[in-house]
Amino acid sequence: MNPTDPTVITFGIYLLAMLGIGWAGYRATTNLSDYILGGRSLGSFVTALSAGASDMSGWLLMGLPGAIYLSGVHEAWIAVGLTIGAYLNWRLVAGRLRLYTERTDNALTLPDYLAGRFEDTSNVLRVVTTLVILVFFTVYCASGVVAGARLFESMFGMPYSVALWVGAACTIAYVFIGGFLAVSWTDTIQASLMITALLVAPAVAYFAVTGQLQPTQSIAEMIGAEKFDWMHNASTIGVISLLAWGLGYFGQPHILVRFMAADSVASIPRARRIGMTWMVLCLGGAVAVGLVGIPYFMLNPGLAAGVQANAETVFIEIAKQLFNPWVAGLLLAAILAAVMSTLSCQLLVCSSALTEDVYRIFLRKNASQRELVWVGRAMVFAIAVVAILIARNPDSRVLSMVSYAWAGFGAAFGPVIILSLFWRGMTRNGALAGIVVGAVTVVLWKQAGWLGLYEIVPGFVLGALAIGVVSRAGRRPSAAMLARHDRVGAEMKSLQA
Template structure:
């Protein structure tokens, strides 16, 4: 235990040092929320991936690999495709336009893009950000408690408070720069930890049978890459549910503010390869760790969740404790915390910017200058963190059998379904209007709730939508409604320009 605590103390000390160094660059609200738009590609790429992956990569996806077997690799394929499309086709366009608009936040970008004369779009987008970001941060804090309990034997509630305090202190000091720099440090830890662990486990296991043979001995459906059900439609919906998780990278604010912060469009070309390699190797490694844990710890006929935890969430801690010496277990605990905190810090900064910039400054106090809001920004960050902490504790007491993977995906999906269709259409379709954007956001927001709590309960089709989950159908509906509303209520200025061109 002393070794583990010592390693964690060193890890925390590094984060605090990063926060102190970053604080020297915070002289304005732009610095606090975007690092002055001077971030390099290594930092942005690692930060974007660490933020996008979060604690679900180590706790959720390893557990998914243990429960789903080979079909879990569809998550890897979907995420890889989403990251590629985002960096290859969207990042430069978004960076160029956000710079032209001098945008600091996503609502800033939307307000400027649509030349909005009202605050409706800004209020809507900022409100949705606050709601789903707080849910997502709460789920990350929940994982922090689970990680402390399963890997250190420390009470869940103490673990939540410790993790909460650590991340709050360094982002309170250094803002976005601290978040990105710490994300890079934590992303490197995640990368090497995840990639090396399945190699160590494989060479430590009995090689009497290969991976496929080992899974077949437990349950032959675990090796069916196209799904484990006898129902072909169920398998299709399962595959789509896994692979469509990657849609969230096509415009999620916590990822796209990093494109705002990068110092030039040229840096995006370099960062793309870093992001793709990181995604491929870490996601594949996470699923593989879960599969190896399933082979090692369970036998045919056993309920895996009774051994590996709900949703397989204990598999990572069981693997590390079984195959690694104490010092490496301690480092892996730091890696798990890295995955969690790299998302918490980014999301808190995002929610804080929505309240400070988009509500307080732009709507209630437009007379205030950016430099006058830095202190207020920090106070708002604390407030958001406190709310998320309260929700995390409620989740623990009210839903003891909750599945971490899907709680995180719900928060992730809510943000993605609300913002991704709007970002995509605003970048690639000139006919997209402010009313269309508002319709898209409202549809995406409520569709996530509709599919999660209503459609999934419908007899007959509900089970299919449980496997599909909420992101893909909500995303599609938001795109369709945005297109229809933009056609019904076209941009009058654009129509006038087109008539003049024809004449």
């Protein structure tokens, strides 16, 4: 690694800027609510872009382009499913969750909300929710560590074992220092960087390819008709599995917490429009990178060694080969931005669950706000170390790790969140049954691989059924719980009028 290399310098400036924002977040953090939810102060623009950036992670610039490069547009069914799911999440969940968490004693975390929503004084629901978050987020965090390691390995020639620690350290630093505000502010910058990279890179690669074509050649012919076929080598179950990624949105804690942190319900509609526009453009750019990479590396076989070894580096190789080193450094920083934005939010959600729902509730009920903030910082570091240890295998693939964690959260929490917001008859035991059945189904289905169906589908369906059966079979919700649910519903109607 040459410290005078323009790419390295650009990267360094970017990282220093993120640390500077982390310091600003530190100065604005005075209590646990600030550290884990930003004091519910995010406006529409920051809410939208931080939700998008924390959602997409490294798979947007690595996993998805690599899948398209290898298999063609039928892999883009994932993007279709995600777009539908994200829109419904903004439309159905965002505003109501923002209001409901405030009306349940200003709940700061997902376990906190569920415990308050269902008046769970035993804290069983809180503990089970926290355990599920920790189990699946360690896998999710590990996927972010792998993506960061791949970037540092490819850019600087670092051994994978070293790149793991360097990439993770870049994220840990500003989360540790600044908490939720730093994460949200940096997400806004990183989302802007991601969309710029995903629009510029495929456009430049396209013109590079057309400049090398012979009169008898065309880009479409070089890519091949089968890679433009949405159903090529795709079964009905395969398409359903890819579309089903959209179900995952309703249960992702790191996305839901962005809705909870919005400054008001009134900010949600504008945030939805901004967020969905950003998402559609980014997904389209990622698909375009994978497709245009096919003819580019066919015409330049001497440059294709990295992509042949690992298709998930197609964006990295295009950026390195086609752009001035200064610009390439900025584009490659977009991958780090994607990794950092998601990993930082995941670390913070895990830290929040351990601090607010375990440490404060069971160990130190009278802990000061300063003590809780520092416990939260310690938890960030501890969870990051565990994620690094999980990610040690150099053969790890980002997309496969993300899909497992995504399914776990979507099945365990998706039905619970939706029904808790809209069904007044749902009970504490119903919520508990839904979380356990959804999570266990995902784990068992993943191991067995039944029918080749993505495990989120049976997990989501069985989790929802468990909620309905157990809620109806048990004791009716209390009068206070029903009254609060009705008040929230009435308030939402008045706000939407």
